[in-house]
Amino acid sequence: KYALIGNESTCFCANEPGQYKLGTEACNTPCPKNETQKCGGDNAASVYDTEVTAPGPPMSIEIQNITETTIRVKWTAPQAYTRITGYLIKANIIETYADFALIPLEWQVSNDTNESELPNLQPGSTYNISVAATNYEEEGPSISTKAETVIGTPDPSPPDIEIKERHGDQMLVHIPKANNVNGPVSMYRIVVSIELYQQGFITENLGNFTFADEQDLPxxxxxxxxxxxxxxxxxxxxxxxxxxxxxAKLPLTNDIEVSLGIVSQKNHVRKIRYAESTKKIILNINEPEVVSP
Incomplete structure (x- = not known):
């Protein structure tokens, strides 16, 4: 990078020293604050090598697309540079729902690239994305922005509901706290399956009691x-x-399976996961009903 000084104090920066060279006598105007140096002359400018070879920061940065595990970032080349041999992109975690350490990620791309998709990110996490131009081993100052990945399907699977008591058409249960490394735990769903033919349930058909009654779903x-x-x-x-x-009240004529679902919702995205296991309550036909006085 070069500094061009003319008219005593006017300073410009350039990536090249220029091609039209004048004799040293053309720059005969002393600098105002250091008379031992020259600050150009009539129709001439003094050129100084700053000896800075690292590129300047990219001019702009923009997030173009985000998924659960990827972020696509786009940038424009630095205004000031001697040579750009590539770009270094970094993703550092700011906030996450994960309960394990997430290491900083880096990618190096060629100098003819101005956008890149960053893979292997954690769902539902906020990252600081930075881009810096490089001149071989020299890394210039970076430009950065924040981006948040889309929440993912809750993980791990929801815990088992704890069955405490069953009295006739009611059941007392305890719902354990669920963990989710891919987003928030927004809501808990209690699912009941009336075991007619050991059929379990199809998640796509799950709805409220009215829907199940209309569709004849157990x-x-x-x-x-x-x-x-x-x-x-x-x-x-x-x-x-x-x-x-x-x-609704439970039927008194069938076995019951109870399972838990987790709803994760953020930024207008909703992901749901239901437990892979269920707790079965075997009907005791001789069990007395609890009648309110």
Whole structure:
């Protein structure tokens, strides 16, 4: 990089020293603050080599596309540089739902590239994305921006619901706190399957009690609860409505399977995962019903 000084104090920067060279006598104007140096002359400028060979920062940076595990970033070349041999892109974690350490990631791309897709990122995480131009081993100052990946399907699988008591058409359960490394745990869903033919349930067909009744489905969502609502034990079959899901009484003629679903929601994206295992309650035909006085 070069500094061009003329008219006593006017200074310009350039990546090249220029081609038209004048004799040293053409630059005969002393610099105002250092008379031992020359600051150009009539129709002439003094050229000084700054000895800075690292490129300047890219002019701009822009996030173009984001998925659960990728971010596409685009940038423009630096205004000041001697030579650009490539670009160094870094992704450093700022905020995440993961409960394990995420190492900083780096990618090197060629000097004729001005955009790149960054893979292997953690879902639902905020990263600081920076781009710096390089001159072989010299790395220039970077330009950076923040970007957040889309939340992923909850992981690990939701825990098992703890069955405490069953009295006739109601059941007392405890819902354990769920973990999710791919996003927030926004809501808990209680799913009941009336075991007619050991059929389990199809997640795509899950709905509320009314939908299950209309479609003649033996399984449905009993309730959708916020995280602060699972602190106390929950009664399945209390005939109350929880976030749009009617908690109907349990039938007295069939075995029941109970399982848990996790809803993760952020930035208008919703991901749901249901437990891979269920808790079966075998019907005791001789079990007395609890009758309110």
């Amino acid at each position: 399984y449905y969502i009993k309730a959708e609860l916020a995280p602060d609502e699972i602190k106390n034990d929950f009664i399945i079959g209390d005939e109350h409505t929880y976030n749009g899901f009617f908690n």
